[in-house]
Amino acid sequence: MKNDGISTPKAGDLLISEPFLQDENFSRSVVLLCEHNEEGSFGLVFNKPSILRLNEIVEELEFLDAEVYVGGPVEQNTLHFVYSGEKILEGSIEIGDNLWWGGNFEELVSGLKTGLISDDSIRFFLGYSGWGPGQLIDELTENVWIICRENLDLESFSSTPEELWRSLLKSMGGEFKVIANYPTDPRLN
Structure with missing residues (x-):
């Protein structure tokens, strides 16, 4: 599939992997772009669950x-988070309509413990996706990613990982709707 007229990616964009991408880290991935500038890009794969639970890796949140x-x-030894709704944490960076990246972790822990913050609107991540200067633009030119400017919201947080990649492509219509149904292994078709 050809990405005609590569648009400049920006924070809040979703990068949807092409169905033909063979890299196991990004096969059928939806990456939320949190930062893109001349120094590089930072994103979080939104639809690849790990085998770990939060209470197994953060002692202060053993109840969650x-x-x-x-x-x-x-850096899969680092913990990141994104939440939707109103800004509730000092230091959070707005990356979309009511979508926030990071913030004061102690505040988050305290809010979760007291019930002032609901875990329904937060997604936690181990590690991140990073690109050096110009690398993401090169990958877009090589048709590795499709930029989607659809806003993530609470409904996106509840989509199953398998559904998210497909439903975003379908919502974009046209040729994207067609590739949403492309089989993982075309030989089995």
């Missing part, structure tokens, strides 16, 4: 049996 996603192959 929340799913943790693999944010990407870089």
